[in-house]
Amino acid sequence: MLDKTSCHRVSVTFSDGTEAEFHSSPGTPLLDDALASGIPIMNQCKSGSCGTCVASLVHGSAPPVSDLAGCLLDTELREGKRLLCSSHAESDCHFAVDYSSSVGAVQVSSASVFVDEVEWVADDVVRLATELADGDWMSFSPGQYMRLGIPDTTITRSYSVSSCPDALPKMEFFIKVVPGGLFSDYLASRVEIDDVLTLEGPFGSFQLREEHRRAKHILVAGGTGLAPILSMLDTIRTLPGVKPQVLLSFGCRSEKSLFCEEILELREAWMSNLATRISLSQPSEEWTGVVGNPLSAISPDDISEDCVAYVCGSSRLVAFAIEELVAKGLHETRIFSEKFMAD
Amino acid sequence: MDEQRPSDHELIPMQELQESETRAKKPVRRRGKNASAAEASVRLNDQKTQSQYEPYKEAAWGFINHWYPAVFSTELEEDQVEGVQICGIPIVLRRVDGQVYALKDRCVHRGVRMSAKPMCFNKETISCWYHGFTFNLKTGNLDTIVGNPDDKLINTTGVTTYPVHEVCGIVFVFVREDEFPLEDVPPLKHDLPVMFPESSERFPHPLWPAAPHILHEDAVGLGIHRTGESNWRVACENGFDNAHILIHQDNMIVQSNNWVLPLGIRPVSSDCITTFEDEDGPTGLMQWLFSDRWEPILENKKLGISVNGVNGRMYRTSFYLPGVLLVENWPEEYIAQYEWYVPITDDTYEYWEVLVKRCATPEDIEQFKYRYRTVLEPMALNGFNDCDLYARESMQDFYGDGSGWDDEQLVDTDVSPITWRKLASRSNRGIAKPGVGVSGSVKASSLRLRDVSEGVPSRYFVRKVSF
Numbered sequence: 001m002l003d004k005t006s007c008h009r010v011s012v013t014f015s016d017g018t019e020a021e022f023h024s025s026p027g028t029p030l031l032d033d034a035l036a037s038g039i040p041i042m043n044q045c046k047s048g049s050c051g052t053c054v055a056s057l058v059h060g061s062a063p064p065v066s067d068l069a070g071c072l073l074d075t076e077l078r079e080g081k082r083l084l085c086s087s088h089a090e091s092d093c094h095f096a097v098d099y100s101s102s103v104g105a106v107q108v109s110s111a112s113v114f115v116d117e118v119e120w121v122a123d124d125v126v127r128l129a130t131e132l133a134d135g136d137w138m139s140f141s142p143g144q145y146m147r148l149g150i151p152d153t154t155i156t157r158s159y160s161v162s163s164c165p166d167a168l169p170k171m172e173f174f175i176k177v178v179p180g181g182l183f184s185d186y187l188a189s190r191v192e193i194d195d196v197l198t199l200e201g202p203f204g205s206f207q208l209r210e211e212h213r214r215a216k217h218i219l220v221a222g223g224t225g226l227a228p229i230l231s232m233l234d235t236i237r238t239l240p241g242v243k244p245q246v247l248l249s250f251g252c253r254s255e256k257s258l259f260c261e262e263i264l265e266l267r268e269a270w271m272s273n274l275a276t277r278i279s280l281s282q283p284s285e286e287w288t289g290v291v292g293n294p295l296s297a298i299s300p301d302d303i304s305e306d307c308v309a310y311v312c313g314s315s316r317l318v319a320f321a322i323e324e325l326v327a328k329g330l331h332e333t334r335i336f337s338e339k340f341m342a343d
Numbered sequence: 344m345d346e347q348r349p350s351d352h353e354l355i356p357m358q359e360l361q362e363s364e365t366r367a368k369k370p371v372r373r374r375g376k377n378a379s380a381a382e383a384s385v386r387l388n389d390q391k392t393q394s395q396y397e398p399y400k401e402a403a404w405g406f407i408n409h410w411y412p413a414v415f416s417t418e419l420e421e422d423q424v425e426g427v428q429i430c431g432i433p434i435v436l437r438r439v440d441g442q443v444y445a446l447k448d449r450c451v452h453r454g455v456r457m458s459a460k461p462m463c464f465n466k467e468t469i470s471c472w473y474h475g476f477t478f479n480l481k482t483g484n485l486d487t488i489v490g491n492p493d494d495k496l497i498n499t500t501g502v503t504t505y506p507v508h509e510v511c512g513i514v515f516v517f518v519r520e521d522e523f524p525l526e527d528v529p530p531l532k533h534d535l536p537v538m539f540p541e542s543s544e545r546f547p548h549p550l551w552p553a554a555p556h557i558l559h560e561d562a563v564g565l566g567i568h569r570t571g572e573s574n575w576r577v578a579c580e581n582g583f584d585n586a587h588i589l590i591h592q593d594n595m596i597v598q599s600n601n602w603v604l605p606l607g608i609r610p611v612s613s614d615c616i617t618t619f620e621d622e623d624g625p626t627g628l629m630q631w632l633f634s635d636r637w638e639p640i641l642e643n644k645k646l647g648i649s650v651n652g653v654n655g656r657m658y659r660t661s662f663y664l665p666g667v668l669l670v671e672n673w674p675e676e677y678i679a680q681y682e683w684y685v686p687i688t689d690d691t692y693e694y695w696e697v698l699v700k701r702c703a704t705p706e707d708i709e710q711f712k713y714r715y716r717t718v719l720e721p722m723a724l725n726g727f728n729d730c731d732l733y734a735r736e737s738m739q740d741f742y743g744d745g746s747g748w749d750d751e752q753l754v755d756t757d758v759s760p761i762t763w764r765k766l767a768s769r770s771n772r773g774i775a776k777p778g779v780g781v782s783g784s785v786k787a788s789s790l791r792l793r794d795v796s797e798g799v800p801s802r803y804f805v806r807k808v809s810f
Binding site: 112114131132133134135157158159169176178181182183184194196223224238240241242266269270271272314340 | 373374394395519522523524620765768769774
């Protein structure tokens with residue numbers, strides 16, 4: 001019989017081989033006990049919706065709590081995936097996570113930024129350039145995101161940083177402006193240069209994986225999903241050591257929503273190891289480039305099983321991209337993704 | 344509905360609200376020396392062209408993760424220790440049993456340069472003369488501390504090591520970032536000019552013999568190096584700028600030989616320069632001089648001047664990352680001139696001029712040395728190239744504060760430097776970070792001011808202390 005009332009020993013293995021152990025107490029989510037023991041589990045919402053604290057159950061019993069919806073698919077649950085924020089241990093358990101112990105160890109902090117520039121780079125995309133306030137600092141890994149506070153409210157929105165950590169104290173974001181969105185509304189009507197925004201972060205496990213640094217990189221971005229990809233790309237550009245081959249496939253809806261063309265053109269000029277492809281799903285008749293989504297621009301010849309892929313875009317694009325990349329021969333464990341959604 | 348990532352419910356825990364209230368009490372100020380982004384983007388030149396070589400403009404302290412000449416072999420005798428600085432990185436060199444070792448010349452303890460007072464107790468290590476921190480020459484590991492042999496720090500830290508390749512009388516060092524993996528270090532030939540006659544079909548040279556190469560087994564290199572007071576980029580662009588030869592019109596070597604040295608050389612074909620990024624070789628550019636792709640200008644009617652020389656002096660320049668010039672057939676047949684402009688700081692560089700000749704016999708070597716001593720060094724490396732040194736310094740004020748890169752007004756002959764800037768932006772292995780805690784990071788340091796007051800010029804080698 002599994003004992004639901006007493007403490008269990010839970011161990012976690014990180015991708016760098018580090019192992020950590022903690023005791024879980026009855027009725028407490030595994031994540032809370034892990035964090036209380038100082039174990040660097042990545043997390044964010046603590047409510048089962050963001051999926052950041054996902055771990056693979058290697059052995060033991062740790063069912064998900066039924067009253068939390070959870071964003072894991074049934075198939076993922078069957079494969080042993082668990083959200084530590086919404087699972088309880090029913091026996092001694094062993095988990096594995098796919099990031100290194102140093103990645104999760106970064107503490108979330110907050111800071112203020114000044115708005116430097118607001119540039120409409122497409123009909124519905126704004127480039128927001130900011131600078132950290134005097135005395136404030138923020139660290140992040142390329143690919144991670146921040147929560148930006150809307151001035152005079154307590155409301156925050158999450159956006160990936162498009163600039164590199166090297167550019168700090170400057171930070172940039174590409175933000176899709178959506179009718180009715182609160183941050184969108186702020187950007188569309190009220191924002192002024194020198195506004196002060198609060199910033200909280202860093203969040204997210206969407207980061208370049210050290211163990212795959214030498215693999216050919218397939219970067220797939222849809223719309224403002226380009227932001228974290230751009231930060232990753234500029235980081236790869238300045239990596240010490242032999243640089244990997246990179247294929248960046250960027251897709252937008254139409255010419256009107258296309259942005260960053262010049263920036264990508266420059267990256268291609270600066271990087272002998274980079275090829276970029278741009279696709280539009282609903283272009284005008286004049287468009288001579290690829291029609292379709294960013295996956296249409298990737299051929300089976302571009303992909304081999306030793307590639308690594310980073311995908312960011314809408315949840316639909318991400319799901320489709322994973323399916324397509326797997327179909328083209330890439331193993332799931334070599335695909336890392338981040339999806340964004342309307343909220 | 345905002346589109347954001349990832350699914351992030353608007354949960355604002357109480358604690359965060361309180362935090363943000365606390366934050367609000369603290370005055371939120373702009374950082375000092377705030378460059379509003381709008382100001383920073385005002386430029387006079389064509390921004391599109393400039394942005395294509397933006398990384399090059401950022402490389403004030405040089406391109407890192409490349410091979411650079413550090414010293415001539417003759418400058419580092421057995422057991423000798425010398426300190427130099429390249430791309431803002433202090434480097435100490437020691438020769439043991441003929442082999443040269445290179446380490447970061449900054450003791451992990453208090454930052455002292457070990458080369459300032461060499462202290463070596465055995466063949467495996469070098470010790471800092473201040474508190475005796477002792478580093479392994481091969482690994483950089485902190486092996487022991489002279490007066491503190493059981494300290495916990497021992498074997499837990501160390502200094503970066505730099506791969507060394509000594510050839511043709513030159514000690515080359517691979518100057519790398521601390522994180523650059525040793526297994527990724529490319530062979531020296533990736534940072535040297537293409538070889539002839541192997542490349543003779545690719546880059547034909549019907550008017551002169553195949554240029555000698557540093558890596559030829561019978562190559563002999565003779566030359567000098569000295570410190571120039573300008574940024575290394577301004578220096579290297581001078582070497583292959585085909586309009587700059589005007590400064591050499593009056594040089595003794597030109598006039599005494601009655602050479603035809605054009606007033607300038609103009610590009611007249613879109614393929615006047617070939618760039619290449621070789622798989623197992625260098626990245627560089629070849630200028631098709633003395634072909635129909637370039638037009639020599641022999642007179643200027645408006646000014647009423649023309650070139651008088653009668654003896655043709657064919658040569659060709661090619662340029663390679665990280666800043667290596669090859670002048671084929673110069674200053675004499677069967678000789679090639681190599682130049683490096685090794686960044687020391689952002690306003691000083693070490694100017695290397697090396698003449699290379701293949702010498703089959705000891706007599707050939709003696710003859711080359713005699714010719715070098717009596718004619719080539721005084722008339723070519725000094726006389727002729729002294730002008731280049733002055734020309735680079737004369738640009739330093741314009742480019743030194745960065746404004747020159749925006750304000751320069753370039754013409755068609757500048758296709759050479761522009762091509763180089765783009766190529767270098769694309770193929771460099773890393774942009775050196777501005778020097779921190781090193782000579783030159785503080786421009787008017789008390790040490791430098793003392794040197795100036797004592798009349799000591801900028802120095803490449805570390806000034807040794809003796810007591």
